[in-house]
Amino acid sequence: MANNVFEYAPAPESRSIVDIKPSYGLFVGGEFVDGHGRSFKTISPATEEVLAEIAEADESDVDLAVRAARRAHSRVWGRMPGKERAKYLFRIARIIQERSRELAVLESIDNGKPIKETRDVDVPIAAAHFFYYAGWADKLEYALPGLGPSGARSLGVAGQVIPWNFPLLMLSWKIAPALACGNTVVLKPAETTPLTALLFAEICQQADLPPGVVNIVTGAGDTGRALVSHPDVDKVAFTGSTEVGRAIAAAVAGSDKRVTLELGGKAANIVFDDAPIDQAVEGIVNGIFFNQGHVCCAGSRLLVQESVADDVLARLKRRMRTLRVGDPLDKNTDVGAINSAEQLAKIRELSEIGEQEGAERWSAPCELPDHGFWFPPTVFTGVTQAHRIAREEIFGPVLSVLTFRTPGEAIEKANNTPYGLSAGVWTDKGSRILKMANALRAGVVWANTFNKFDPTSPFGGYQESGYGREGGRHGLAAYLQDPGAKGGDA
């Protein structure tokens, strides 16, 4: 009998490829400049180690950035032929690929997500977005009905505010289509994860992007507020919480700014009794534990048909025992650190409420590191529609399990939410997939898979999950003038 304990030795990705400076300024007009505001620290959520001092942009800094963007738009970028813009975008895409390891390591350090995900998901898809929209830049007249040869006009300056869960990927979702359509941007990364955006600024320099086309202003809520309410911003794009999204919608109401919002979600992942069970379990795990559950389209509500519920749950728990939680830079880590102390507190609070409300809590047994912000993969069973953990977005590795008896009940429960960003359907029956996809009120419906992203596929929500679409041909509509009287779906 062999000693059959197969312990994986630590396999850390080397940090030496990244060079984190002690402090960073703002990227305005093609150069790094000091901000007028105070500065703040960004830390590694896995160790609480301070990584760098970051300048906090105040109103005057935001104003300078918007002016730089306006200048670049009216003098250079807005007039440049699409095929010339495309060259810059292709160049950026290639540099992202060339520096992919550096970006992946930096993202893992600053965000806490496992290197496996930054390496295999975030960075490759970010590059893919630039490649994809580079291809559109000289074909915009064909993108939307009614645009015609001279109809593809850019909006001007886009103010973009992105979240901390996919810092580089959300940056690429925002910047690539904006630039392809001839807009210039001022982008504010989240205050806990500014480093890859600042490295992206270096990439813009490396690609010889004309100054002012991309500006990065770092800071927290005040900076974001200054940006979205700046009078010379033509377009506001925001990804983040529904609460902040509401505030932004209120702030720009009455102005002529165009807005797209990609907000929260409480997606239903629906498993029918004829589903391919083992793959469904993988999909459930991928749906809620991918990126520590910090995914707006996470499958945080599992709806499982009662006749297979026990089997699915037993398999799910067994699978959860094999999840490896720990050092984000270890290539074998499946679940990394929670992004911030604040987020960890929120996850803990809602989990405690779940217990108080009578749901049964089970966490995968795992040793959590002493420092940093950690939460074990957790599943709540016996959850009903009346529980807060079935209604509110937890934005963490916490799954609520509900059951249903018939397809009708599944649709009713899945749609019984103020959100509507995504949903998943697991069944071997093709006709049922089509029926469910039509009935589910969600922007994205995945069939026998979950959390799959591609630049060619539009993404966006219903109701409190926001409005407008990013990605694909639809994503262009948000950055182009309306063709004639007909509105795009942005």
Added chain:
Amino acid sequence: MYDRQLYAGWVTSTAARTAASRNDSAAPDATYDAAAQEWADVTASESSLRRFLHGLPGVDQVGAEQRAASLGTRSIKTTAKAFAIDLAITMVDLTTLEGQDTPGKVRALSAKAMRPDPGDPGCPSVAAVCVYPDMVATAKQALGSSGVHVASVATAFPSGRAALDVKLADTRDAVHAGADEIDMVIDRGAFLAGHHLQVFEEIVAVRAACARADGGSAHLKVIFETGELQTYDNVRRASWLAMMAGAHFIKTSTGKVQPAATPPVTLVMLEAVRDFREQTGRMVGVKPAGGIRTSKDAIKYLVMVNEVAGPAWLDPDWFRFGASTLLNDLLMQRTRLATGRYSGPDYFTLD
């Protein structure tokens, strides 16, 4: 017909017995007989067997391939790599299945099986030598009491296209010559034609033919030739069919058909043995064969065993590699770990 009810009902009815019999895996034959009784309903007729097999949860091709690929990204380094390489060596069924095999060749292979690295007495020996039936006696003699088993293919290997009598005679001949393990092939034609009961009964008959005069029995490995079954649904059904018929091991391929073993096929089989043990308490081994040539590949398989079936299967009694060229690559990597340098193929013996 799609009958999940039969599968589901059976799962419930055996749940209690499962718990009781889980500790009996040390005495597989006793549990086998008890378990065989439980299959009486399922295997009573072609239609009930078919309903059962088609009631098994389906396999989503994309999902299974993704899962196998993601397990392949595990990074196994330093101590973990040393552990995995030594374990993989002990799991190798060192194989020669050529028309040109001679007693000399089989003796050479047997010597290598016992002492894979003549320069390092610490190097473990492999699990078995796998030959055609007429070479079993030669291999048995060469291996003596070394503990390395003799495995023999049988049942009109590799096509399986012969009458049952011939297949059984082939099997008895190999067992009589001293084979410790029999690697049989299923009748893929019958399986694909939907004659599941015929395949089932053939496996039962071969297993009976594995009996030795002394009352013991050679272990039976059942080869599906997954490259011919094509779909993962078929692989899962064949796995259950063979396990119900009493297979000790289920094995992917003969090595004569491409594709041979692949990670997703092995994944589906590992899920099947895992589920079978959950429900019956009986453990069945898995053997991917053909196409596994590098240590890197072998380690990916071990990661899959560890995370899908569970650590209990990380043992040559429960997991094997059917391979010929793999061993030398394992030895080369083993030496590299010990010395820090790669040495050339000249420093390792030819099989």
